[in-house]
Amino acid sequence: MEEETDSDLELMSRVRDGDLAAFETLVDRHKQPVFRLIVGMLGDSDESEDVAQKVFLQVYKARATYRPVVRHDKPAKFSTWLFTIARNLSLNELRRRKRHPAVSLDDAAGESGDEPLEWLADQTATDPTKALLQSELEEKIGEALRELPINQRTAITLIQEQGHSYLEIAEILGCSISAVKSLIHRGRETIRQRVRPYIADGTWEASPAPPKKAVRE
């Protein structure tokens, strides 16, 4: 991981000197995690790709002024800066949507009447019925995740998909480490409370708040 970070910084230094191949390597290396973070925040893969493109263009534009923050004699990871840009552009996109709201036909569709789900402790179940129930539970968990306030959702996405440390997440979100821990804890608790009735007896109530509003919080 450390080597890769160093390599990112080296690549960025070459990009600063006008090396387009180095920039292409950086894009290839980080496009997937950046895209997933943005999808996690925006919930729309088409627009997320546009925003992801803007993130890399922003990196290219800022190549001359990029200086990694040095902490404890070690430069901060390039990806921390990259994800900060991704988060800021995603927030801009959410603000734009707030100013120009678009009504999605999917928003009107509520979900109910799901099958009761037994407690599933075995994550590696091979039984097709169990696998189906597991995938339904994952679907509900995904829905509950999308309903979380944006900062909780982003923190969970960063720690789970990108494997960032609390310190890195704190830098990306612009808050303290304890605030990050609190965001992750509260997000996890909210999801747990949300899926608990579904696990117990298959009850799944439609989103308590309109999804778009929840996204903006």
Added chain:
Amino acid sequence: MNLSSDLEELLEICWTRDLNDREQARLRRLLADNPAWEPAWRENLQVVAGIRCLPQEVVSANFTERVMAKVEARDTRPARAESSNRNWSWGWMPRWGLAAALFLLVAVGGYVLWHSESSRMVSNLSDVTRSGAAPTLEELRHFDTIQSLGQVPINVDWDLIALAEPALQ
């Protein structure tokens, strides 16, 4: 029910990977000592595992090519912008010329109008002085009456009348 800090620590690890043997042994020990924690632990683990298993969105295959195309387009833009700046200044030349011509036209027209008006006034004045006899003293004294009628707001210049009186008599 909130988990103990030890279990929270183990749960944090579960966000990114499965527990190793040592961590699993520690978990078993913790749950054996505090069986009341087990339901909460299992629920939390289910949530974390569920999030880890969520389907991953995959970026388009040509994403990098599209980004690079935009970067290259951006790099070639400054040269075009420079030439377009030059075009801009030349392109505005006829407009500046037209504006200057219009300004000149208005200025000359205004001057001609003012000049013709002045000439007409001078001409009228000379006609009046040539044809009209000088007013009598009595007529000049009637300025008061004329002013009181409110027809013409004239202030009588008594000093001038006093100076003119000997000549008029």
